[in-house]
Amino acid sequence: MAKKGDMLYAWTNDSALAKKAECGGAVTELLKYALESKTVDAVLAVTRGFDLYDAVPVLVTNPKDLDACAGSLHCGTLLLSKLVMEYVPKMAGKKLGMVVKGCDMMGMLELAKRKLVNLDDIVMVGVNCGGSVSPVAARRMIKEKFGVDPDKVVKEEIDKGQFIIEFEGGHKGISMDELEDAGYGRRSNCRRCKVKVPRQADLACGNWGVIGDKAGKATFVEVCSDKGAKLLDGAVKAKKLTTEPANPKGIETRAKVENAMFKLGDKWRKRDFEALRSNLWETIAKETGRCMKCGACIAHCPVCVERKDKYDQPVLMVRPGFIPADPMFHLRRFAHISDSCINCGQCEECCPCEIPLALFSHAIRTEADKWYEPKLGKSAYSN
Numbered sequence: 202m203a204k205k206g207d208m209l210y211a212w213t214n215d216s217a218l219a220k221k222a223e224c225g226g227a228v229t230e231l232l233k234y235a236l237e238s239k240t241v242d243a244v245l246a247v248t249r250g251f252d253l254y255d256a257v258p259v260l261v262t263n264p265k266d267l268d269a270c271a272g273s274l275h276c277g278t279l280l281l282s283k284l285v286m287e288y289v290p291k292m293a294g295k296k297l298g299m300v301v302k303g304c305d306m307m308g309m310l311e312l313a314k315r316k317l318v319n320l321d322d323i324v325m326v327g328v329n330c331g332g333s334v335s336p337v338a339a340r341r342m343i344k345e346k347f348g349v350d351p352d353k354v355v356k357e358e359i360d361k362g363q364f365i366i367e368f369e370g371g372h373k374g375i376s377m378d379e380l381e382d383a384g385y386g387r388r389s390n391c392r393r394c395k396v397k398v399p400r401q402a403d404l405a406c407g408n409w410g411v412i413g414d415k416a417g418k419a420t421f422v423e424v425c426s427d428k429g430a431k432l433l434d435g436a437v438k439a440k441k442l443t444t445e446p447a448n449p450k451g452i453e454t455r456a457k458v459e460n461a462m463f464k465l466g467d468k469w470r471k472r473d474f475e476a477l478r479s480n481l482w483e484t485i486a487k488e489t490g491r492c493m494k495c496g497a498c499i500a501h502c503p504v505c506v507e508r509k510d511k512y513d514q515p516v517l518m519v520r521p522g523f524i525p526a527d528p529m530f531h532l533r534r535f536a537h538i539s540d541s542c543i544n545c546g547q548c549e550e551c552c553p554c555e556i557p558l559a560l561f562s563h564a565i566r567t568e569a570d571k572w573y574e575p576k577l578g579k580s581a582y583s584n
């Protein structure tokens with residue numbers, strides 16, 4: 202019987218799914234089993250849309266339909282924890298399964314704190330996350346740095362510190378460090394992110410630490426809750442999944458990689474935040490001077506609950522009749538959300554004027570934490 206803290210290699214017994222899946226298919230198989238066993242009534246996952254730069258959220262009720270979601274979309278920058286609010290009010294006692302990256306998981310915790318979701322009704326299958334690349338930036342990077350037509354790319358992956366593409370006629374990898382030093386690569390919030398293994402989900406799944414003959418063929422699963430252990434045991438008993446204890450050397454490697462990612466996150470925080478320190482107010486005024494008051498930063502933020510008017514339209518606390526928005530509009534917003542900003546990057550990603558909003562909220566959150574922590578004790582999680 203699996204228990205919280207166990208670390209295993211797991212792989213699907215379905216050979217067709219194994220081919221399609223990222224590295225063992227345990228995530229897809231676990232979610233399929235959750236539906237088949239009626240542990241959940243629906244699953245919120247991600248599937249490929251128009252092309253591999255287009256990650257689309259889907260609500261699945263037929264287990265077979267989950268096969269179309271197998272595989273990782275590293276240009277999928279969507280946040281499922283805000284999208285889940287489309288469904289939660291209609292759930293009425295029903296249970297939901299979700300696949301969550303670190304930021305999705307943290308968003309769910311914030312929604313639970315606000316009593317907008319009940320985590321007892323939700324099973325979260327977590328995926329480790331080294332970062333994601335914005336679709337537009339990925340296309341530009343592939344064209345300019347890889348010298349490849351982005352429309353000819355059939356697969357992308359991030360492995361061993363490289364962004365790797367497969368295209369008609371070959372494959373090519375370039376180190377993330379090189380790409381990021383040249384201004385390409387992961388989103389800036391992802392570079393600063395330190396939630397690499399989502400241990401507050403029910404299971405945390407990834408490819409780090411899968412070594413030997415299982416490399417590329419099994420998913421590394423860390424059991425993070427009793428709910429996760431029960432799901433895993435059920436799927437094994439139903440002969441959907443096979444597991445074996447993780448190789449101790451693999452466990453060590455995974456811990457080393459996670460640690461290296463923390464250090465990289467710290468490096469980017471230092472670089473990004475120190476650049477702001479001397480001229481924070483001027484930078485905020487200059488950058489937000491492009492704001493056209495569309496409200497996307499509020500609509501997509503998991504810690505910001507929109508106020509709606511009697512016509513169900515969002516109410517922006519902003520001076521009417523003037524563009525751009527007054528910088529104080531942004532400062533008020535930072536003041537009310539920065540204490541719980543999870544650095545998911547949605548405000549920045551969805552801003553049509555490319556204002557680095559997540560940078561400001563994250564800087565305020567992190568710097569304030571640094572100041573308060575010695576006085577009040579450590580935060581529940583470090584993001």
Ligand code: FAD
Binds near residue numbers: 227247329333359
């Ligand atoms: P599969 O059975 O192939 O299932 C994959 C699941 O991921 C599907 O349910 C699909 O809905 C979901 N999914 C795909 N794209 C996204 C997305 N953009 N956002 C949310 N859900 C998505 N593992 C590591 O160990 N180290 C890493 O650095 C790392 N980085 C990752 C970065 C991203 C952006 C993503 C999405 C995943 C990352 N993973 C990483 C996890 C890894 O790629 C596999 O998802 C994991 O090992 C499970 O493999 P599997 O074969 O069991 O998954």
Ligand code: SF4
Binds near residue numbers: 303305332391395546
């Ligand atoms: Fe992954 Fe963190 Fe970026 Fe979310 S914010 S996509 S968890 S690196």
Ligand code: SF4
Binds near residue numbers: 502505543563
């Ligand atoms: Fe995410 Fe931006 Fe909201 Fe912070 S302020 S939680 S980065 S959307």
